[in-house]
Amino acid sequence: MKKKILAVLSVFILLFSISYSKTAPDFSVKDENGKVVTKDDLKGKPTFLIFWGVLCHSCREEMPILNRLYKKYGKDINFFAVVLGTKDIERIKQVKKEWKFDIPVLIGNGDMMYNYKIIGTPMIVVLDRETGIYKRLIGPQSEEKLEKIIKSLL
Numbered sequence: 214m215k216k217k218i219l220a221v222l223s224v225f226i227l228l229f230s231i232s233y234s235k236t237a238p239d240f241s242v243k244d245e246n247g248k249v250v251t252k253d254d255l256k257g258k259p260t261f262l263i264f265w266g267v268l269c270h271s272c273r274e275e276m277p278i279l280n281r282l283y284k285k286y287g288k289d290i291n292f293f294a295v296v297l298g299t300k301d302i303e304r305i306k307q308v309k310k311e312w313k314f315d316i317p318v319l320i321g322n323g324d325m326m327y328n329y330k331i332i333g334t335p336m337i338v339v340l341d342r343e344t345g346i347y348k349r350l351i352g353p354q355s356e357e358k359l360e361k362i363i364k365s366l367l
Contacts, residue, residue, distance in 0.1 A: 274353060278356045
């Protein structure tokens, strides 16, 4: 019982510590086309970093919602689906086709996962225009909640 309580407290401390960071951690990863994307590339527009996995059932259910928002707000907000657990570009493209989403994919890595304190998927880290952490969303989210966050950033 004590181990469970300590584990839960550790997760809350972890989340609390990043929630009040002013600036998101730096990163430099490749996108699905081999282009390098860095945190500095995101400045000027709010950003949704959507952490997901090809075997994540909840991610599959949430991606159509995020794709609708990407199509509606993609000119004003950066959307990136950061895949974790695979670097296989063909597999990623196959999943994008099967799940029917167009959001650009970044190939996440262990450093990015650690630095952004990703504890599972799906998870969304919302950045403001200056790449400060605005919100962290754990688990699947409703379209209404996500749209409300988007409107608060515009």
